[in-house]
Amino acid sequence: MNNTIRKPIIAGNWKMNNTIKDSETLINNLIPLTKNKNCDIIICVPFTSLERAINLTKDTDIKIGAQNCHFENSGAFTGEISPTMLAEMGVEYVIIGHSERRQYFAETDTIVNKKIKSAISNNLKTILCVGESLEEREKNITEKVVFKQLELSLSNIEEKCLNNIIIAYEPIWAIGTGKTATSTQANDVCKFIRSTILKLYSKESADKMIIQYGGSMNSTNASELISEKDIDGGLIGGASLKVSDFSIIINAASTPM
Ligand code: PGA
Numbered sequence: 001m002n003n004t005i006r007k008p009i010i011a012g013n014w015k016m017n018n019t020i021k022d023s024e025t026l027i028n029n030l031i032p033l034t035k036n037k038n039c040d041i042i043i044c045v046p047f048t049s050l051e052r053a054i055n056l057t058k059d060t061d062i063k064i065g066a067q068n069c070h071f072e073n074s075g076a077f078t079g080e081i082s083p084t085m086l087a088e089m090g091v092e093y094v095i096i097g098h099s100e101r102r103q104y105f106a107e108t109d110t111i112v113n114k115k116i117k118s119a120i121s122n123n124l125k126t127i128l129c130v131g132e133s134l135e136e137r138e139k140n141i142t143e144k145v146v147f148k149q150l151e152l153s154l155s156n157i158e159e160k161c162l163n164n165i166i167i168a169y170e171p172i173w174a175i176g177t178g179k180t181a182t183s184t185q186a187n188d189v190c191k192f193i194r195s196t197i198l199k200l201y202s203k204e205s206a207d208k209m210i211i212q213y214g215g216s217m218n219s220t221n222a223s224e225l226i227s228e229k230d231i232d233g234g235l236i237g238g239a240s241l242k243v244s245d246f247s248i249i250i251n252a253a254s255t256p257m
Helices: 020-034 047-056 083-089 099-104 109-121 134-138 142-153 159-164 183-200 203-208 222-226 243-254
Strands: 009-013 040-044 062-066 093-096 125-130 165-169 211-214 233-236
Touching (some): 020 040, 020 047, 020 243, 047 083, 109 142, 142 183, 183 222
Parallel strands (some): 040 062
């Protein structure tokens, strides 16, 4: 990370884990370990735990995010949650375009683009996820895939909105598999993402953009990954469910090497 220009962000993605009671325990244990850190800390909890999480983290250093939202503000979309609803609750962040949403819920870049626009118009900050599959990496088309995802996902999004967007590079083959990208592999793609922002927008926006790495980041590999120049933190799944591991990752981002 280059923390003279960018403040690192560590975000936990709990996925479909933790009841309200479990969430409460985890958050209460996490709060004292997150005080006065040199990085921003977000936890993206299931919809059912959002309200409790927001109440518990008032006046703390933890910010709360959701893991998805619909692109419409209301309507006949049974089972969906709108960005307006999230904003009303006091949610600050929302993950958009996670590979599990793309893979299991058929989310396309066009849908991702609509969701980002809608989230931003509701004053939510978004964590946009991009990343290639193993097959795409082996075919040597990672950059092509990631460029297309960014180009389509950010289509017609004004430059000033980028202040409310974080990009998470999450190679699909590294998510939940225990296979982490090497720090060089991860940094190369994060650097490519930054150069894409330069191409689509400007150098100023590229320099300011927070680009996280996600995919089996844990207490052992976090500090090496985060010390890379273009990696500004992490989006952490499995290891964010364990307070001690998540706290080590937060400390790794908070004390630059
Ligand atoms: P993981 O998940 O850390 O469990 O690999 C990361 C993510 O899916 O955001």
